[in-house]
Amino acid sequence: MPENKGYSILTKLQLFVLISVFTLFSPIFSFANEVGNAKNTEIKSTEHIIAVDSSNDEEHAQPVAHEEAHEGFNPGKMILEHVKDAHDWHILDYHGHAVSIPLPVILYDNGLHVFMSSKFKHGHATVESKGNFYKLHEGKVFKTDANGAIELGDNETILNAKPLDFSITKNVMAMFIGAIIILLIFFSVAKAYKNRGNKAPKGLQSLIEPLILFIKDEVVIPSVGVKHHAKFLPMLLTIFFFIFINNLLGLIPIAPFGANLTGNIAVTLVLALIVFIVVNFSANKYYWKHIFMPDVPLALWILLIPIELFGVILKPFVLMLRLFANITAGHIIMLGFFSLIFIFGEKNVAAGYGTSILSVAFTLFMSFLELLVAFLQAYVFTLLTSLYIGAAVEEHHHAEEHH
Amino acid sequence: MEFVTPGLGLLFWMVIVFGLLLFLLKKFAWKPILTALHEREHSIEEALKSAEYAREQMAKLQSDNEALHKQAREERDQILKEAKVMKDGIIAEAKKSAEGEGKRMIQRATEEINKQKQNAIAELKGQVATLSVSIAEKLISNQLSNNADQQAIIVSQVNNLNNNQQAIA
Numbered sequence A: 001m002p003e004n005k006g007y008s009i010l011t012k013l014q015l016f017v018l019i020s021v022f023t024l025f026s027p028i029f030s031f032a033n034e035v036g037n038a039k040n041t042e043i044k045s046t047e048h049i050i051a052v053d054s055s056n057d058e059e060h061a062q063p064v065a066h067e068e069a070h071e072g073f074n075p076g077k078m079i080l081e082h083v084k085d086a087h088d089w090h091i092l093d094y095h096g097h098a099v100s101i102p103l104p105v106i107l108y109d110n111g112l113h114v115f116m117s118s119k120f121k122h123g124h125a126t127v128e129s130k131g132n133f134y135k136l137h138e139g140k141v142f143k144t145d146a147n148g149a150i151e152l153g154d155n156e157t158i159l160n161a162k163p164l165d166f167s168i169t170k171n172v173m174a175m176f177i178g179a180i181i182i183l184l185i186f187f188s189v190a191k192a193y194k195n196r197g198n199k200a201p202k203g204l205q206s207l208i209e210p211l212i213l214f215i216k217d218e219v220v221i222p223s224v225g226v227k228h229h230a231k232f233l234p235m236l237l238t239i240f241f242f243i244f245i246n247n248l249l250g251l252i253p254i255a256p257f258g259a260n261l262t263g264n265i266a267v268t269l270v271l272a273l274i275v276f277i278v279v280n281f282s283a284n285k286y287y288w289k290h291i292f293m294p295d296v297p298l299a300l301w302i303l304l305i306p307i308e309l310f311g312v313i314l315k316p317f318v319l320m321l322r323l324f325a326n327i328t329a330g331h332i333i334m335l336g337f338f339s340l341i342f343i344f345g346e347k348n349v350a351a352g353y354g355t356s357i358l359s360v361a362f363t364l365f366m367s368f369l370e371l372l373v374a375f376l377q378a379y380v381f382t383l384l385t386s387l388y389i390g391a392a393v394e395e396h397h398h399a400e401e402h403h
Numbered sequence B: 001m002e003f004v005t006p007g008l009g010l011l012f013w014m015v016i017v018f019g020l021l022l023f024l025l026k027k028f029a030w031k032p033i034l035t036a037l038h039e040r041e042h043s044i045e046e047a048l049k050s051a052e053y054a055r056e057q058m059a060k061l062q063s064d065n066e067a068l069h070k071q072a073r074e075e076r077d078q079i080l081k082e083a084k085v086m087k088d089g090i091i092a093e094a095k096k097s098a099e100g101e102g103k104r105m106i107q108r109a110t111e112e113i114n115k116q117k118q119n120a121i122a123e124l125k126g127q128v129a130t131l132s133v134s135i136a137e138k139l140i141s142n143q144l145s146n147n148a149d150q151q152a153i154i155v156s157q158v159n160n161l162n163n164n165q166q167a168i169a
Helices: A002-009 A012-024 A037-066 A075-083 A170-196 A204-224 A226-251 A265-281 A285-292 A298-347 A349-393 B008-144 B147-168
Strands: A088-094 A097-102 A104-108 A112-116 A126-129 A132-137 A140-144
Touching (some): A170 A204, A204 A226, A204 A349, A226 A349, A265 A349, A265 B008
Antiparallel strands (some): A104 A112
């Protein structure tokens, strides 16, 4: 089990922190093991989120379609709109009008169609581009006729065609900003190393160096082994800092930050895919022998080979879900606390103010926990990736010791 | 279900951005950083090793020094001892030779004294004889000028001679 193997290389303190956080947040967290029940909990947690999604849609599908702004505060809708990707960066609502930063829309539909998302007027207007008509419906771009009619089929499925959407959405924008910040940080740190040579680290360099050394000496080398670690270290460091810095940026609630980037399934999917490719393409013959010719009686091969093959896919799949679920859950909890203020505020202004004290206190507490989670998730992702790589490149001289 | 369906655009951009990030960081950040860290680790290790070596050398030198000191001290003691023996020998010899010399000198002096004494005695005897002769001469010349007195003297002398001859007989 990689988890067990992981714990054996952790210090007592790390183990303590991991276990305490695990037990504290077992309802939110879903640490997945390799096989079986862990997968169920993962799916359950996502189902839970989906359930929230659909119930809100059912309740408010009708009023949303007709008149948007003039109904009461809807926390489920607000939270989901934040957590999902969007074509414009919604900052605030002012007198029922959304104030947002427009972002470029890039569509591929027999040629490129590029225009600003402000043209959609938050879904009220139909946009004409090179003879085609597009309309924003519930956050998605659909191809329509000149009137912008959305045709609904059975079970409210939308029959309109969907163009290929390569838009610079809110999350793409957040990713660009995050990438630029990462590049700025590490280029300046690299420059410091070039200029200062072997002298003691200073400034930003001394903030980043312990993290690099922690990943290198405590995570990668013990899991991958000294022999192979240099090959994978740049990738693992990039993964760690990409997740960590974007997690932190996601906690900043001001406009160019605060997007739910690392809590987006597409982002974690790409990360997991990279892990999947790297692990399986660097695997040696022992790894494949372990999967296709396990050291068990022949009769058990029929059972074990599919399980092992399933595990190959399950490992990165679980990485994807864990990061997605944790970060999304963090954002949902924070927004949930803030929603309380407006729910009570709608009933009674004083109650709203009263609740705000409690909400701010809770959110502050959650923010601290999210700071921990931001680091922890980046750490866990990197640690597990290193362990998977370690298992793939490990050279078994005693094949019977593999479990 | 839309919530867990990865968006195509985001997937596309994520692949591009992450790929670029990985490439740029690998080339311009991780390489210099990890090289520098490795070098520093190496240099610290080297420094520690050389410090350890220097300390060993120092200890060795110190023990060498001590041995040298000890040897020098021993040599000094040896030399002093030898010198003392030599000194004692010289003193003893000197004493011995001085004693011998002294004795010889005393002997010589005694002999000389005896010789001088003999000489003096002999001289004295001679002088006493001459003096007696001259006294006798004077006396005789003086006495012989007076007949009576001469008679008396001769008589007394002759008496004296008789007394002497009787004493001898």
